[in-house]
Amino acid sequence: MKNLIGIEDISVEEIDELIEKAKDIMKNRDKYSEKCKGKILATLFFEPSTRTRLSFESAMLSLGGNVLGFSSADSSSVQKGETVGDTIKVVGGYSDIIAMRHPKEGAPVVAEKSTTKPIINAGDGGHNHPTQTLTDLATIAIEKGRLDNYTIGLCGDLKFGRTVHSLVTALSRYKNINYIFISPKELTIPDYIKKNVLEKNNIKYTETTDLEGSIDKLDILYMTRVQKERFFSEEEYIKLKDVYILDNEKLIKAKKDLIILHPLPRVNEIAVEVDEDPRACYFKQAEYGRFIRMALILKMLNIK
Amino acid sequence: MYIDSIKNGYVIDHIKAGQSMEIYKYLKLNELDCQVAIIQNAKSNKMGKKDIIKIDKELKLDLDILGYLDSNITVNVIKDDKLVEKIHPEMPEKLVNIVPCKNPRCITSVERGLDQICVLTDRENRVYRCKYCESRIN
Numbered sequence: 001m002k003n004l005i006g007i008e009d010i011s012v013e014e015i016d017e018l019i020e021k022a023k024d025i026m027k028n029r030d031k032y033s034e035k036c037k038g039k040i041l042a043t044l045f046f047e048p049s050t051r052t053r054l055s056f057e058s059a060m061l062s063l064g065g066n067v068l069g070f071s072s073a074d075s076s077s078v079q080k081g082e083t084v085g086d087t088i089k090v091v092g093g094y095s096d097i098i099a100m101r102h103p104k105e106g107a108p109v110v111a112e113k114s115t116t117k118p119i120i121n122a123g124d125g126g127h128n129h130p131t132q133t134l135t136d137l138a139t140i141a142i143e144k145g146r147l148d149n150y151t152i153g154l155c156g157d158l159k160f161g162r163t164v165h166s167l168v169t170a171l172s173r174y175k176n177i178n179y180i181f182i183s184p185k186e187l188t189i190p191d192y193i194k195k196n197v198l199e200k201n202n203i204k205y206t207e208t209t210d211l212e213g214s215i216d217k218l219d220i221l222y223m224t225r226v227q228k229e230r231f232f233s234e235e236e237y238i239k240l241k242d243v244y245i246l247d248n249e250k251l252i253k254a255k256k257d258l259i260i261l262h263p264l265p266r267v268n269e270i271a272v273e274v275d276e277d278p279r280a281c282y283f284k285q286a287e288y289g290r291f292i293r294m295a296l297i298l299k300m301l302n303i304k
Numbered sequence: 305m306y307i308d309s310i311k312n313g314y315v316i317d318h319i320k321a322g323q324s325m326e327i328y329k330y331l332k333l334n335e336l337d338c339q340v341a342i343i344q345n346a347k348s349n350k351m352g353k354k355d356i357i358k359i360d361k362e363l364k365l366d367l368d369i370l371g372y373l374d375s376n377i378t379v380n381v382i383k384d385d386k387l388v389e390k391i392h393p394e395m396p397e398k399l400v401n402i403v404p405c406k407n408p409r410c411i412t413s414v415e416r417g418l419d420q421i422c423v424l425t426d427r428e429n430r431v432y433r434c435k436y437c438e439s440r441i442n
Contacts, residue, residue, distance in 0.1 A: 084411065107436075110418065125437070192440070
């Protein structure tokens with residue numbers, strides 16, 4: 001794996017290796033504190049992001065490396081009309097590894113052709129977001145102790161939610177996972193995921209609009225935000241944004257060992273009262289994101 | 305109806321009825337200075353109706369476009385009034401700068417100098433996707 005553009009670029013063995021490394025980093029922080037000394041991570045965020053960018057920067061700083069970059073297209077040469085290819089060619093000369101987010105889908109494919117330095121896709125529009133998927137997988141592996149044999153419910157915007165598409169694709173390689181897709185009819189999981197990922201691999205799934213009726217069956221509940229930026233119509237967004245709100249009442253019927261995940265940021269889809277529930281894992285999930293990114297940076301820089 | 309035979313050139317046969325104008329457009333046959341005949345709704349034992357295009361000139365025919373549009377097409381190569389070769393264009397693995405990606409969120413919509421590349425991802429169902437954003441092209 002030279003570049004990480006989509007989750008399919010990583011094998012199951014490599015995912016396991018990264019998760020094991022992340023666990024080791026969590027236990028032995030000092031051992032890794034200077035592993036990237038003298039190395040530079042460029043974080044090129046052509047689209048604003050708080051969590052992902054800070055998570056990458058925190059990961060590199062925790063490894064003793066340095067960070068440079070920009071946090072929006074307004075503060076980069078893109079505003080002057082520079083292409084992605086040219087920006088990457090230049091930044092490749094200033095850094096050892098590049099993490100980039102871009103609003104246009106497929107931008108990291110252009111980037112990987114423009115430099116010899118490793119490229120990590122930190123999100124390209126509604127397309128891929130592989131390090132979020134790695135974070136999700138690490139959270140499931142750490143909290144559940146396994147990546148196979150469970151029922152997972154994915155709830156909310158399953159149409160535009162790139163984290164959902166990547167997670168389903170990644171999990172399709174693990175055994176005996178039952179999927180329940182919970183969404184309004186306007187935001188159902190795309191046909192190509194059902195056909196090319198699930199049905200192709202004979203994986204069972206059900207689709208429903210009913211969160212309360214499904215919650216008692218779940219071992220994992222993956223909530224998502226309805227993302228305003230993915231809609232062309234404000235009216236459509238307002239109609240759908242608060243369809244699902246997870247609160248303590250809805251959790252009464254849920255299993256005691258359920259884990260609740262969310263890629264964050266959350267808006268209204270998980271009531272704040274749920275944060276106190278021990279089954280709420282979304283803030284831990286964000287923290288695990290830092291450690292899995294540390295493991296990823298080490299791997300891509302070939303540092304043991 | 306009678307259309308002259310050609311001396312040197314191509315007869316593109318077994319075109320699905322109604323698709324000849326699309327092929328004419330993709331092959332940019334309007335840019336040629338030779339005779340080009342489009343026969344629509346010709347009788348066919350195999351297909352019922354079919355279209356045929358005759359090109360009265362030796363030129364470099366883009367078989368990838370034909371394979372992408374319809375892999376049931378037959379290209380008859382004519383030299384000195386004789387049929388010298390029958391070609392059955394196959395679906396190409398990749399199309400470069402032939403079909404643009406229509407996804408407004410794709411990087412190809414803004415990045416200058418970028419080739420429009422489509423990749424065959426499902427041969428059985430003839431599905432091509434954009435190499436960059438993976439949107440379905442056809």
